[in-house]
Amino acid sequence: MTSLLKSIDSGKEYPLNEVRFTADNGELLDVQHDLEGLKKQFGLSKEYFSQKRALLNGQPTGGVWHFKELVLPSIPDQEVVSKQEGNTRLYRSKKISSWLGLNSDKFFLKHEGENPTGSFKDRGMTVAITMAKHLQQKAVTCASTGNTSASLAAYASEADLTGIVLIPKGNVAVGKISQALAYGTKTLVVNGDFDDCMRMIREAQEKLSAYPLNSINPFRLEGQKTIIWEILLQRNWQVPDWIVFPGGNLGNTSAFGKALHEAHQLGFIDRMPRFAVIQAEGASPFYKAYKNGFTSLKTEKADTIATAIKIGDPVNYPKAVRALKWTNGIVETVTDEEILEAKARVDAAGIGAEPASCATVAGIKKLIASGEIKPNETVVGILTGNILKDPQVIVDYHFNKKTEHANPPHEIKASINELKNFL
Numbered sequence: 301m302t303s304l305l306k307s308i309d310s311g312k313e314y315p316l317n318e319v320r321f322t323a324d325n326g327e328l329l330d331v332q333h334d335l336e337g338l339k340k341q342f343g344l345s346k347e348y349f350s351q352k353r354a355l356l357n358g359q360p361t362g363g364v365w366h367f368k369e370l371v372l373p374s375i376p377d378q379e380v381v382s383k384q385e386g387n388t389r390l391y392r393s394k395k396i397s398s399w400l401g402l403n404s405d406k407f408f409l410k411h412e413g414e415n416p417t418g419s420f421k422d423r424g425m426t427v428a429i430t431m432a433k434h435l436q437q438k439a440v441t442c443a444s445t446g447n448t449s450a451s452l453a454a455y456a457s458e459a460d461l462t463g464i465v466l467i468p469k470g471n472v473a474v475g476k477i478s479q480a481l482a483y484g485t486k487t488l489v490v491n492g493d494f495d496d497c498m499r500m501i502r503e504a505q506e507k508l509s510a511y512p513l514n515s516i517n518p519f520r521l522e523g524q525k526t527i528i529w530e531i532l533l534q535r536n537w538q539v540p541d542w543i544v545f546p547g548g549n550l551g552n553t554s555a556f557g558k559a560l561h562e563a564h565q566l567g568f569i570d571r572m573p574r575f576a577v578i579q580a581e582g583a584s585p586f587y588k589a590y591k592n593g594f595t596s597l598k599t600e601k602a603d604t605i606a607t608a609i610k611i612g613d614p615v616n617y618p619k620a621v622r623a624l625k626w627t628n629g630i631v632e633t634v635t636d637e638e639i640l641e642a643k644a645r646v647d648a649a650g651i652g653a654e655p656a657s658c659a660t661v662a663g664i665k666k667l668i669a670s671g672e673i674k675p676n677e678t679v680v681g682i683l684t685g686n687i688l689k690d691p692q693v694i695v696d697y698h699f700n701k702k703t704e705h706a707n708p709p710h711e712i713k714a715s716i717n718e719l720k721n722f723l
């Protein structure tokens with residue numbers, strides 16, 4: 301059996317090469333691989349991936365395409381559109397771990413802001429744009445809180461595809477819209493919010509045959525799975541107790557769950573880590589659904605300073621529920637104030653990340669305080685986007701905030717004596 305598309309509840313199957321994003325009954329689709337077949341064909345094992353030093357089109361793969369066998373095994377190497385995404389660092393930080401009250405040997409931050417366009421979206425984009433090319437699509441689109449459009453723009457340029465991005469008016473960080481414009485994609489500013497843009501993209505797929513590169517596209521999630529594969533590889537296949545990350549459209553939640561489920565099925569790991577998905581209080585439909593035992597999802601009007609997770613109607617909800625069940629996961633919320641405080645700590649540790657990413661660290665803080673995460677447990681937090689994505693939030697904080705971490709600049713006369721005062 302080769303890979304195919306399979307609806308997540310009723311198991312209806314469609315060919316991998318069919319351009320579709322939901323089953324006829326509306327269910328989301330998984331890319332379903334024949335794990336046993338692939339295991340035999342390639343001799344897949346922990347050692348296989350630990351020792352693999354493969355080349356893709358003459359360059360060392362690393363990152364996403366290091367795991368090609370589990371991402372998109374049937375695509376010829378020459379068709380892959382890649383900017384060597386992935387291979388991101390797994391940081392330790394004594395400053396942050398001691399603030400959190402965690403053992404510094406057991407706390408790690410995986411920095412997805414160190415991807416080619418500055419967010420984890422590149423991991424999904426390399427796979428989905430490769431597929432768009434393979435399926436001979438002409439135009440690719442997305443709704444975006446910013447990072448998806450930045451990533452789409454760069455990859456559409458590389459692949460020579462027409463890119464059109466829809467972004468909600470007034471809600472996109474300056475670094476992100478700058479990238480979309482600079483990489484040369486058509487940028488449409490919509491008088492509405494992200495959820496309005498997302499609805500338009502789904503309609504444009506049906507009515508205008510525009511190929512969507514949002515995380516409803518199951519190939520995006522195959523790429524994002526490799527964040528988990530890389531963590532396992534970097535930790536020499538030691539499973540952490542917790543993996544903590546922000547939740548917006550819930551693509552990562554879904555992808556990470558699938559990665560671990562597959563790793564478990566392949567026998568690479570013998571237990572599951574627990575997920576803690578962190579939402580901003582003002583954009584927390586997943587948290588509320590979690591609290592009611594996932595009996596229903598109530599969409600909401602989202603509001604938070606963390607624009608990358610300002611989403612009230614997450615498209616991947618059913619897959620995310622499944623992921624939480626697989627990992628005995630939990631969902632927590634944090635306030636914008638808590639996000640900003642955590643961000644000040646992450647930034648001042650010399651690591652830095654955009655606001656949505658720092659919801660991860662704010663969430664860990666809260667979960668340690670509530671006793672959910674124990675001080676001696678191993679915790680991997682995901683930083684999803686680069687510090688330079690949202691400079692306005694940083695400037696506002698350091699110029700205007702009266703907190704212990706605010707670090708405003710000082711104006712001085714051009715004299716060495718004035719400089720002396722500061723040394």
Ligand SMILES: *Cc1c(COP(=O)(O)O)cnc(C)c1O
Pocket residue numbers: 419420421447448515546547548549550551552553608609654656657684685686
């Ligand atoms: C897209 C994005 C998120 C949200 O991820 P989902 O997979 O949609 O839940 C979080 N942080 C950053 C920086 C993002 O770009």
